[in-house]
Amino acid sequence: MAVIGAAVDSGTKEVFESLARARSVTSSRLAAVLIRDFIRAEEGNRQQTTDTDLPAAAHIPARAGARTEQVYVRIEPYYYDELGRLAAQRRWYRSAYLANLLYAHIDRRPVLCHDEVNAVRQVARQLADIGRNVNQIARKVNIDPDHADFSTLDFELIRMLLDIETAAVKELVHANLRTWGATDVQ
Known part of the structure; x- marks a missing residue:
């Protein structure tokens, strides 16, 4: 050029x-x-x-x-190899892994890799499915409240499913933060 x-x-x-x-x-x-x-x-x-x-x-x-700045770090060959291994697990470059490690420690927020983002998307889809089912039930009740049959509905099951999905998201976030060494987050 x-x-x-x-x-x-x-x-x-x-x-x-x-x-x-x-x-x-x-x-x-x-x-x-x-x-x-x-x-x-x-x-x-x-x-x-x-x-x-x-x-x-x-x-x-x-x-x-502010614009981003570049940092140069010298590390021993063993740590360079380990950095490469850890970065490869998340399908990142070494520099992206180091930058995200810093962000996780400073911001105390999860930094998600591709697989973790897909897991969050899956949970979001499941929650959306549950929400659509609840909306269909509410629509039927609003159309004909006198003939609404709640005997087939297990509201405890719906609540349990929502609790399971919520717990899955929380565990994903906590597990992500634990992998970065930022474990003091609630």
């Missing part, structure tokens, strides 16, 4: 970098978009850059206006 440089005063550079950060892109990426717009305009194509020209990360607001 070719590089274009430009000499500007420090004030201009600071303003340009702050505008890029506000869009969650690097100043280089923003400059590339501006150069492409300029070339299109000069060639007679007056179409401006659309949001699709910017990367998906540009649409995600940064936390408290």
Whole structure:
């Protein structure tokens, strides 16, 4: 990839970098978009850059206006291998595992891998199914309350199923936090 440089005063550079950060892109990426717009305009194509020209990360607001920073860590080969093994279990890169480990400890919230997200989705589907069944029962009772037969309904069973699903979600969150070593969360 070719590089274009430009000499500007420090004030201009600071303003340009702050505008890029506000869009969650690097100043280089923003400059590339501006150069492409300029070339299109000069060639007679007056179409401006659309949001699709910017990367998906540009649409995600940064936390408290701060951009992410990079950290370099030196570890012994054994720990590097173990980091790779742990990251592979979650289908992540080593750097993603370390970043999520830090997030779990600082925020004290679960950081879910692909399999854990799928487990949460499965529980959500089961709860949605139970909710639809309860809505159908309520609809029938509202249509004809005089002929409603509750003898076939086992409300204790419904409550037990809801309690089981709730407990499953809580255990998933606690198990996730235990794997990160953040066990003091209620």
